Amino acid sequence: MSQGKTLKRLFFYMKRQRLLYVGLIITMLIGVTLDLWMAWFLSNVANAASTGEVEKWPFFIIMGITVLILLGLNSYLDHYWKTKVSVNIRKDMRVDTMEQLLKVSVAYRDDNHSGELLSRITMDNQAVGDGCGHTLMSLIKNPILIIASFIYLMLIHWQLALICLAIGPMTVLLGSVFGKWMRNNSGQLQETLGRLSAFLQDVLGGTSVVKTFGLERKLLNKFSGQNSTLVTLETSGGKIQGAASSISTVFGNLTFLIAILVAAFWVAEGSLEIGAMLAFIQLMNYLVGPFMQLPGEWASFQKSLGSADRIFSLLDAPTEVDTLPQEGKANKAFRSLNMSDVTFEYSSQGNPILNSVNLQADAGEVIAIVGPSGGGKSTLFRLLLGFYPITLGELSIDGRKLTDMSLQQLRGYFAYVPQENHLFTGTIRDNIADGNVDASEDEIIAAARSANAYDFIMQMEDGMDTEIGEQGIRLSGGQKQRISIARAILRDAPVLLLDEATAALDNESERLVQDALSRLMTGRTTLVIAHRLSTITHADRILVMVNGSIEESGSHAELMQQGTKYYQLYTTQLQKEFI
Numbered sequence: 001m002s003q004g005k006t007l008k009r010l011f012f013y014m015k016r017q018r019l020l021y022v023g024l025i026i027t028m029l030i031g032v033t034l035d036l037w038m039a040w041f042l043s044n045v046a047n048a049a050s051t052g053e054v055e056k057w058p059f060f061i062i063m064g065i066t067v068l069i070l071l072g073l074n075s076y077l078d079h080y081w082k083t084k085v086s087v088n089i090r091k092d093m094r095v096d097t098m099e100q101l102l103k104v105s106v107a108y109r110d111d112n113h114s115g116e117l118l119s120r121i122t123m124d125n126q127a128v129g130d131g132c133g134h135t136l137m138s139l140i141k142n143p144i145l146i147i148a149s150f151i152y153l154m155l156i157h158w159q160l161a162l163i164c165l166a167i168g169p170m171t172v173l174l175g176s177v178f179g180k181w182m183r184n185n186s187g188q189l190q191e192t193l194g195r196l197s198a199f200l201q202d203v204l205g206g207t208s209v210v211k212t213f214g215l216e217r218k219l220l221n222k223f224s225g226q227n228s229t230l231v232t233l234e235t236s237g238g239k240i241q242g243a244a245s246s247i248s249t250v251f252g253n254l255t256f257l258i259a260i261l262v263a264a265f266w267v268a269e270g271s272l273e274i275g276a277m278l279a280f281i282q283l284m285n286y287l288v289g290p291f292m293q294l295p296g297e298w299a300s301f302q303k304s305l306g307s308a309d310r311i312f313s314l315l316d317a318p319t320e321v322d323t324l325p326q327e328g329k330a331n332k333a334f335r336s337l338n339m340s341d342v343t344f345e346y347s348s349q350g351n352p353i354l355n356s357v358n359l360q361a362d363a364g365e366v367i368a369i370v371g372p373s374g375g376g377k378s379t380l381f382r383l384l385l386g387f388y389p390i391t392l393g394e395l396s397i398d399g400r401k402l403t404d405m406s407l408q409q410l411r412g413y414f415a416y417v418p419q420e421n422h423l424f425t426g427t428i429r430d431n432i433a434d435g436n437v438d439a440s441e442d443e444i445i446a447a448a449r450s451a452n453a454y455d456f457i458m459q460m461e462d463g464m465d466t467e468i469g470e471q472g473i474r475l476s477g478g479q480k481q482r483i484s485i486a487r488a489i490l491r492d493a494p495v496l497l498l499d500e501a502t503a504a505l506d507n508e509s510e511r512l513v514q515d516a517l518s519r520l521m522t523g524r525t526t527l528v529i530a531h532r533l534s535t536i537t538h539a540d541r542i543l544v545m546v547n548g549s550i551e552e553s554g555s556h557a558e559l560m561q562q563g564t565k566y567y568q569l570y571t572t573q574l575q576k577e578f579i
């Protein structure tokens with residue numbers, strides 16, 4: 001994104017803080033005036049001292065105290081408001097970024113690591129806030145202080161003033177060259193930080209695998225590699241900032257020394273008052289100092305623009321909805337679901353994953369989908385849930401085409417129990433209540449009972465208020481599944497999508513989960529992906545899915561009699577279970 005565009009979009013956030021910015025402009029102007037007053041004060045006190053005008057001292061003292069109080073108050077407000085501007089802009093941007101993260105399509109999430117996206121809402125957000133507060137105000141204040149000091153200097157001694165101004169062109173040059181380098185460097189730096197945070201998230205999320213497979217050293221080496229890249233970039237950033245600051249310091253001080261030597265010469269000659277020279281020295285600080293700071297501040301502002309770019313590119317990502325849906329309420333009625341000639345391919349794959357799939361599910365039916373791994377069973381569920389747009393063909397529910405309803409309406413038909421039960425950090429109650437935000441305590445308890453979860457919940461010290469840890473880490477696999485089922489029961493949607501995952505459980509746990517699932521399926525239309533074929537022999541219909549096509553369809557008895565694909569799958573599995 002061009003710098004102008006980035007600034008324009010940033011301005012949208014800054015506009016909301018206009019009152020604070022007006023306050024900051026006032027504190028800035030008061031600050032500049034007080035700085036100039038200091039030079040005037042120095043000059044007058046020095047002249048009064050050299051001419052022995054002692055009677056002026058009470059006036060100087062009262063004036064000095066008044067200005068000090070004003071200075072203190074002004075500096076407090078200035079600092080507080082700058083921080084408030086940064087905090088408010090960060091807050092607004094964080095909300096927008098979070099909203100966008102909730103709106104982006106599943107396909108976008110497939111292509112972007114969550115750790116990397118996370119870094120935009122944390123590190124980039126921080127950098128943008130800093131840029132719009134302290135850095136931006138310094139970038140506005142310093143040129144004003146430079147101009148004001150220069151005018152004052154001209155009034156005192158115009159030849160000296162012109163000597164001081166020699167630093168100007170050099171600063172502008174430094175700012176443009178180093179600013180560009182800094183922006184590039186900071187863009188690369190933030191990207192590397194994003195990758196690092198993605199890597200860390202992977203490692204922390206897979207602690208047990210890391211430890212079991214002894215991956216610690218390998219991961220540390222990998223981390224060290226990425227860390228070195230980060231160090232190289234940070235060091236280059238330091239070099240750029242250091243070079244900008246050193247060149248401007250040398251030139252600034254050179255200008256300062258020349259001007260002082262010339263001024264002192266004129267004082268010695270008698271053509272300049274000592275008071276004027278003191279005022280001059282003070283003013284030069286205000287002129288040369290800001291000139292020296294400008295390149296560094298410009299570079300730091302460029303860094304914030306780099307971060308803003310990364311945030312805006314996320315805000316521009318394709319979304320699946322324009323506005324966030326209301327809390328997911330389930331639909332009550334359902335008659336039938338129809339998929340006709342549905343073909344689908346993931347954008348990252350060149351070939352179709354589903355080929356002309358036809359599926360009809362009527363109210364109350366239990367349909368099992370079986371087949372070899374990678375055949376497209378889960379993909380079929382993802383399409384039903386509207387996670388990806390169908391490439392070819394049509395999906396309709398109760399006679400309404402998918403294209404004629406919102407994603408919220410579509411998803412309102414389903415309760416989904418995925419293979420990996422995702423639970424949120426929080427209490428058991430909160431997690432079950434995610435199924436229906438309006439559920440009463442009695443309804444939550446009834447759902448927990450129905451899911452065979454109530455007894456184990458009550459055995460825990462804090463019962464429903466038990467904190468389950470990150471992704472339910474403090475629960476067993478079977479317990480997590482039953483909480484997940486309780487959540488689905490509470491949702492009370494007419495169609496159940498079940499990605500069966502009981503294989504990993506022991507017999508007792510599996511019995512409890514199967515029992516809970518049977519209750520959940522009662523009175524609902526169920527599509528179940530079955531990995532253990534013995535669990536779905538009673539299904540109304542079994543579909544055998546191979547390489548994205550439904551190759552067989554019928555009841556268990558029919559398919560066994562047919563003696564082809566399903567028969568082979570079933571008998572092979574049975575033999576394995578026996579062995």
Ligand SMILES: Nc1ncnc2c1ncn2[C@@H]1O[C@H](COP(=O)(O)OP(=O)(O)OP(=O)(O)O)[C@@H](O)[C@H]1O
Nearest residue numbers: 110346348349353372373374375376377378379380
């Ligand atoms: N997000 C994705 N992006 C690209 N390709 C994907 C994605 N998800 C799955 N695939 C590919 O689609 C194919 C079907 O995957 P899918 O998960 O639907 O299979 P499945 O039948 O459910 O397998 P399993 O029984 O092992 O769970 C696989 O080849 C997989 O590599």
